[in-house]
Amino acid sequence: MRTAYALLAVVLMVPFAATAKTITARGEGAASCSAWTQEHENKTNRKHVQDSWILGYVNAAAAMYELPDVDDVSASFRNRDLATWIDDYCSSNPDKPLLLAADALMRYLARRATEPAGGMPGATNGESPL
Secondary structure, rough: EEEEEEHHHHHHHHOOOOOOOOOOHHHHHOOOOOHHHHHHHHHOOOHHHHHHHHHHHHHHEEEEEOOOOOOOOOOOHHHHHHHHHHHHHHHHHHOEEEEHHHHHHHHHHHHHOOOOOOOOOOOOOOOOOO
């Protein structure tokens, strides 16, 4: 019986598998990737609004990441690099909301920031390298 209790205690300490989280997309985050692509190809005034939204998302998400020895996962990239990554993602995923593109970018940046030194940076799962 003690073994069963010990096993139960260990199981309860292990985090459960994360399930998909539903959040409300606000502002440009609710726009589709196809809207991003169209506005950027046509260089409309909305392009600057979209860029600002992405950069704000990057700032907020980077501030919330708690990675050992990493202060800012986006620090070594220029704003244009981040927008180009979104361009590539949205070209491949036109029906996805911009919020998912921004989230994919942050996951990519976090992986890059935690790669061993000297490792060959690059995209995984079809993601575009910066």
